[in-house]
Amino acid sequence: MRKIILALIFTLMSSVSFADGHSGKIDLKGFFVGDAKAIFDEKGNPMTFVYDGLVGMMAFGGTSFGDNSSHYCVGAGTIPGKGVEMGHCIIKFINGDTAITYYEIKLGYSMEGTFKCISGTGRYEGIECSGTTGYTQMKTALEGKVHSTNYLKGTYTLKK
Structure with missing residues (x-):
C-alpha cells in the first residue's frame, strides 16, 4: 500500500510539473544595440x-x-505619429532552440506595442505566445549605433 501511495504522489507531482513546463508568463527585460538607417x-x-x-x-x-x-x-517604421513600427525577432534560448516573434508598435508610443510568436524549433516548436512590448531609447556611447532598454510581457503555451 505504501508503494501505491508513493507512486500516486510521484505521478501527481510529475504531472503538475509537466503542465507548468508547457505554459506560463513572460516577463523579459534587456538592452538593445544595433544599426539604423x-x-x-x-x-x-x-x-x-x-x-x-x-x-x-x-x-x-x-x-x-x-x-x-x-x-x-x-x-522598420514610417512617418512618426502616423505610422507603425514593426518587425521580427528570432530568440535564441540558452539550450539553442529558437522562437520567432512579430511585433507592432504605434509610432510615438514606444512603450505600448504588442507581440506574438509565429514559430519555433525544438522545445518551442508550435509555441503560442502574445503580450505587450516596448522600449525606451537611450543615448548611445558609440556614434552610429542605436541603444534602448526593451521589454516583453505576456503569456506562452508550448505544444504538448
Whole structure:
C-alpha cells in the first residue's frame, strides 16, 4: 500500500510539473544595440527608418521563460505619429532552440506595442505566445549605433 501511495504522489507531482513546463508568463527585460538607417525630409524629420540589432534578455518577476536569451531583431517604421513600427525577432534560448516573434508598435508610443510568436524549433516548436512590448531609447556611447532598454510581457503555451 505504501508503494501505491508513493507512486500516486510521484505521478501527481510529475504531472503538475509537466503542465507548468508547457505554459506560463513572460516577463523579459534587456538592452538593445544595433544599426539604423533613415530617410529624412527637407526639414530633417525622419520619414522611414530601418534597424537591426541584438537584445540580451533576462527573466524577471519570478518567471524563467527566455532567461539569458539572445534576440536578433529587424524592424522598420514610417512617418512618426502616423505610422507603425514593426518587425521580427528570432530568440535564441540558452539550450539553442529558437522562437520567432512579430511585433507592432504605434509610432510615438514606444512603450505600448504588442507581440506574438509565429514559430519555433525544438522545445518551442508550435509555441503560442502574445503580450505587450516596448522600449525606451537611450543615448548611445558609440556614434552610429542605436541603444534602448526593451521589454516583453505576456503569456506562452508550448505544444504538448
